[in-house]
Amino acid sequence: MSSTHVDLSKRHAETPCFSPEKLAEAQKLMSLYPEGKHKSALIRILHMAEEEFGGWLSIETMDYVAGIVNIEPIEVYEVASFYTMFNLDPVGNYVFEVCRTGPCMLVGSDNLISYIENKLDIKVGETTKDGMFTLKTAECLGACGYAPMLQCGKKYHEHLTNEKVDELIAAYRSGELPK
Amino acid sequence: MVKVTIDDIQIEVEEGTSILNAARLIGGEVVPPAMCYYSKLPGTGGKCRTCLVEVAAGSEKDPRPMPKLVASCSTPVQDGMIVKNKTSEKVHTNRGAVVEFLLINHPLDCPVCDQAGECHLQDLGFEHGAEGTRYEEERRTFDPIDIGNKIKLHMNRCILCYRCVHVADQLTEKRVHGVLNRGEHTEISTYIEAAVENDFSGNMIDVCPVGALTDKTFRFKSRVWFLKPMEASCECTKCSGKTVVWMFGNEIYRVTARKDKYGEVEDQDGKAGWICNDCRFEKKDPAQWNIIGPRTINRHSVISQGKYSTARANTQKKIENGDK
Amino acid sequence: MARKLLLEHDSVPGIETFEVYKKHGGYLSVEKALKKMSPQEVVEEVQKSGLRGRGGAGFPTGMKWSFLAKPEGVPRYLLCNADESEPGTFKDRYLMEKLPHLLIEGMIVSSYALGANLSYIYIRGEYMWILDILEKAIDEAYAKGYLGKNILGSGFDLDLRVAPGGGAYICGEETALIESLEGKRGNPRMKPPFPAVKGLWGCPTVVNNVETLMAVVPIINEGGDEYAKIGIGKSTGTKLISAGGNLARPGVYELEMGLSVEEFIYGDDWCRGIANGKKLKACVPGGSSVPILPAHLVTKTAAGETRLMTYESLADGGFASGSMLGSGGFIIFDEDQCIVRNTWNFARFYAHESCGQCSPCREGTGWMEKVLNRLEHGQGNLRDIELLEEINKKIEGNTICPLGDAAAWPVAAAIRHFREEFEWHVSHREESQTRNYGLLKESLVG
Numbered sequence: 001m002s003s004t005h006v007d008l009s010k011r012h013a014e015t016p017c018f019s020p021e022k023l024a025e026a027q028k029l030m031s032l033y034p035e036g037k038h039k040s041a042l043i044r045i046l047h048m049a050e051e052e053f054g055g056w057l058s059i060e061t062m063d064y065v066a067g068i069v070n071i072e073p074i075e076v077y078e079v080a081s082f083y084t085m086f087n088l089d090p091v092g093n094y095v096f097e098v099c100r101t102g103p104c105m106l107v108g109s110d111n112l113i114s115y116i117e118n119k120l121d122i123k124v125g126e127t128t129k130d131g132m133f134t135l136k137t138a139e140c141l142g143a144c145g146y147a148p149m150l151q152c153g154k155k156y157h158e159h160l161t162n163e164k165v166d167e168l169i170a171a172y173r174s175g176e177l178p179k
Numbered sequence: 180m181v182k183v184t185i186d187d188i189q190i191e192v193e194e195g196t197s198i199l200n201a202a203r204l205i206g207g208e209v210v211p212p213a214m215c216y217y218s219k220l221p222g223t224g225g226k227c228r229t230c231l232v233e234v235a236a237g238s239e240k241d242p243r244p245m246p247k248l249v250a251s252c253s254t255p256v257q258d259g260m261i262v263k264n265k266t267s268e269k270v271h272t273n274r275g276a277v278v279e280f281l282l283i284n285h286p287l288d289c290p291v292c293d294q295a296g297e298c299h300l301q302d303l304g305f306e307h308g309a310e311g312t313r314y315e316e317e318r319r320t321f322d323p324i325d326i327g328n329k330i331k332l333h334m335n336r337c338i339l340c341y342r343c344v345h346v347a348d349q350l351t352e353k354r355v356h357g358v359l360n361r362g363e364h365t366e367i368s369t370y371i372e373a374a375v376e377n378d379f380s381g382n383m384i385d386v387c388p389v390g391a392l393t394d395k396t397f398r399f400k401s402r403v404w405f406l407k408p409m410e411a412s413c414e415c416t417k418c419s420g421k422t423v424v425w426m427f428g429n430e431i432y433r434v435t436a437r438k439d440k441y442g443e444v445e446d447q448d449g450k451a452g453w454i455c456n457d458c459r460f461e462k463k464d465p466a467q468w469n470i471i472g473p474r475t476i477n478r479h480s481v482i483s484q485g486k487y488s489t490a491r492a493n494t495q496k497k498i499e500n501g502d503k
Numbered sequence: 504m505a506r507k508l509l510l511e512h513d514s515v516p517g518i519e520t521f522e523v524y525k526k527h528g529g530y531l532s533v534e535k536a537l538k539k540m541s542p543q544e545v546v547e548e549v550q551k552s553g554l555r556g557r558g559g560a561g562f563p564t565g566m567k568w569s570f571l572a573k574p575e576g577v578p579r580y581l582l583c584n585a586d587e588s589e590p591g592t593f594k595d596r597y598l599m600e601k602l603p604h605l606l607i608e609g610m611i612v613s614s615y616a617l618g619a620n621l622s623y624i625y626i627r628g629e630y631m632w633i634l635d636i637l638e639k640a641i642d643e644a645y646a647k648g649y650l651g652k653n654i655l656g657s658g659f660d661l662d663l664r665v666a667p668g669g670g671a672y673i674c675g676e677e678t679a680l681i682e683s684l685e686g687k688r689g690n691p692r693m694k695p696p697f698p699a700v701k702g703l704w705g706c707p708t709v710v711n712n713v714e715t716l717m718a719v720v721p722i723i724n725e726g727g728d729e730y731a732k733i734g735i736g737k738s739t740g741t742k743l744i745s746a747g748g749n750l751a752r753p754g755v756y757e758l759e760m761g762l763s764v765e766e767f768i769y770g771d772d773w774c775r776g777i778a779n780g781k782k783l784k785a786c787v788p789g790g791s792s793v794p795i796l797p798a799h800l801v802t803k804t805a806a807g808e809t810r811l812m813t814y815e816s817l818a819d820g821g822f823a824s825g826s827m828l829g830s831g832g833f834i835i836f837d838e839d840q841c842i843v844r845n846t847w848n849f850a851r852f853y854a855h856e857s858c859g860q861c862s863p864c865r866e867g868t869g870w871m872e873k874v875l876n877r878l879e880h881g882q883g884n885l886r887d888i889e890l891l892e893e894i895n896k897k898i899e900g901n902t903i904c905p906l907g908d909a910a911a912w913p914v915a916a917a918i919r920h921f922r923e924e925f926e927w928h929v930s931h932r933e934e935s936q937t938r939n940y941g942l943l944k945e946s947l948v949g
Binding site: 032037040041042044046047069078079080084085100101102105106138140141142143145146147151155156 | 578587588589590591592593595596621627628629630631632635664666667668669670671672683684685686687688689704745746747748749753754755787791832834836837840844845848849852855856858
């Protein structure tokens with residue numbers, strides 16, 4: 001492990017900017033908090049920004065959010081780096097987050113992870129060459145009774161088998177399943 | 180006012196006083212060590228757990244003992260509370276455990292660390308640490324980084340007391356460094372190379388209990404125990420100008436704030452005596468200072484207490500007695 | 504033994520909509536509480552019911568409510584803890600997905616009781632699709648006059664909002680939740696002051712689990728005394744159990760407290776035994792942080808009594824031979840499971856989820872994970888087992904928040920009950936990489 005100083009090659013070329021609708025949504029979220037407490041909306045706005053700007057939070061994105069929320073950029077970096085849902089490095093179009101914790105492991109998540117690694121020819125943490133898929137592991141996602149499972153975007157895919165994973169990948173590739 | 184007993188010594192303190200501050204009013208051996216709490220920086224404390232004490236009786240009204248050790252820096256006293264610090268075996272054991280935790284990932288690079296000789300972790304390690312380590316895993320490492328052109332950050336040595344973050348929040352107008360990541364990957368950083376350009380940023384060095392933040396103008400120049408600390412003052416528009424200049428012969432090697440026996444800056448002219456970066460980094464010419472006289476430094480440090488010679492004598496004795 | 508108070512209508516099509524929910528008796532408790540009861544009377548009913556926090560700690564809800572400071576002119580807040588993240592637990596997700604209006608109803612009544620006019624549901628960020636369900640239901644409740652100004656003409660105002668987390672187990676700890684809700688890192692706060700005095704934005708705050716707040720609805724509808732009749736002793740009412748691991752029929756179950764553990768695992772109405780006809784090896788009855796029990800202590804206590812699904816019975820024997828009901832995350836291990844691997848898995852979870860603020864947890868959880876990783880992968884020594892016991896003793900009780908204890912207990916319990924298996928990993932380093940130790944002979948249960 002070394003210092004997390006960012007790889008400056010991984011940056012957004014242009015400063016990201018919300019559409020007027022998205023900006024209004026962010027401002028509405030802030031206005032829902034009592035006066036002076038608008039910073040409370042930070043996490044939700046970061047989720048929005050991640051969704052809008054390629055599935056990850058670049059320095060430019062975080063600085064932009066800091067401007068909207070009117071706080072110092074370091075405060076955004078502190079929060080974004082604390083929560084595991086925020087990707088601080090670029091990711092593929094679809095991020096598979098496979099739950100690896102106890103109850104999932106008991107019913108085969110280790111095998112599921114290896115199967116996806118082989119199928120996509122990447123290791124955990126990597127993105128396929130075509131930029132379609134990133135494979136990650138996650139800690140307990142609250143689907144223990146429907147394990148093994150993976151999350152992609154807002155969607156939980158549960159009771160997974162190798163066959164179902166094949167179908168899932170095919171469906172995402174063909175665009176049948178939304179992001 | 181409330182009455183509290185710490186290690187069998189009773190004292191009356193104002194309501195709301197923390198156990199630690201009550202102990203400091205008594206002074207001496209009953210004062211628990213504090214690595215993260217800093218009385219001049221509101222919001223600090225509770226994190227390092229070195230100041231854990233045993234509460235043998237919660238209060239006069241409810242004299243039940245508290246089930247767990249409590250952080251004395253952030254637990255207020257109650258009337259009739261009975262606290263055990265030095266007199267508690269449990270405190271001794273668990274403080275040793277905390278020191279072990281603080282040291283497992285510490286590089287123990289004291290021989291090349293500018294903080295050696297005035298390092299609170301060194302003192303704690305000496306008092307509570309074991310001789311060897313049980314940690315066989317790889318230590319986490321970070322590359323050293325510059326925080327501006329005058330401050331060096333060695334994250335490897337950091338114990339995550341958060342004091343420097345509070346300095347930046349409370350003394351400077353804009354914070355550019357902070358706490359990133361979490362768990363054992365937590366680090367103090369600027370995330371992107373950002374210079375801390377602020378008149379009071381240098382105070383981070385003074386509050387750092389270890390050698391994580393050091394003065395680049397003093398780097399590798401000398402060991403602190405070879406220097407002569409002198410009280411000095413100057414006309415300064417930014418701060419009180421009341422400092423300690425650390426001299427070797429007629430040369431000034433470094434400038435720090437005046438600190439008390441707990442390593443905290445003393446009050447000057449009725450407020451905390453933080454010093455500005457000009458005084459700290461730029462004024463190394465004795466002609467710029469009115470040198471008042473020798474500064475008595477609290478000889479709390481391992482090295483300045485001459486404990487190494489005691490330790491050596493003990494070892495010698497052991498060898499003579501045929502012990503391992 | 505199958506009375507349902509929360510899940511009575513969970514399978515009714517459209518129950519997530521206001522209309523259908525209302526048709527099945529929804530929002531009656533709001534009518535009753537706001538029109539016929541004083542806030543204090545609502546608190547008293549909850550006290551009478553004996554309801555205990557369903558998030559894991561089991562603290563009496565009524566008592567927690569009574570601690571809320573009420574200084575003049577200072578707002579008070581009710582926060583719903585929907586940051587369900589304890590491994591093995593997925594009941595709140597099910598409850599919110601199916602019955603969003605039950606949560607809203609519980610929160611209206613509870614906010615009324617506490618005098619809160621702005622309440623939040625803090626939901627883990629991964630449950631973003633449930634956030635959508637909740638917000639849709641909240642919009643409906645506003646439109647029907649159950650939220651907003653002057654609810655049902657009672658003069659009581661309530662705004663209800665949902666706030667997502669960003670992926671952090673620690674935010675289930677109530678002060679970390681508050682920090683996160685304020686838009687910060689989820690670092691637990693030093694206590695005192697407790698949230699009841701200084702919580703969200705420095706104001707008095709109560710934080711309750713999803714299931715706890717939902718349980719307030721039947722308590723108000725039927726009365727605290729009626730609710731207290733269900734269950735045994737201090738374990739009153741029904742409890743949602745998330746059953747997972749190697750069970751024939753895993754899932755979310757609502758049971759009356761007092762059901763036997765044996766019936767729950769093997770009964771036809773419940774989990775129907777161990778999956779694939781295998782044998783029971785061990786059970787973690789209340790979420791990953793509670794002590795694991797070897798098979799012979801799962802259905803019977805050390806004294807040979809029938810083990811029941813109650814706070815007290817599951818804890819019978821203390822940590823020596825008992826465990827805890829915790830959050831109701833019931834995890835079953837079959838004969839083929841490796842305890843060392845699972846202990847490492849849990850240790851990795853806690854190391855990953857430690858906020859890193861206080862030294863015993865930050866350093867200790869990481870250390871345990873590394874030692875267990877070595878043991879699991881055939882690189883361990885016998886002294887590592889003692890070292891693990893030492894480390895967990897030194898974390899326990901010395902941290903800012905309970906995560907330290909939660910990380911220490913599973914390791915301690917696994918070594919306590921399965922030391923032989925750990926030793927076998929050291930004595931059979933290579934074999935342990937290809938084969939599991941399997942069932943401990945003395946804990947065979949058919």
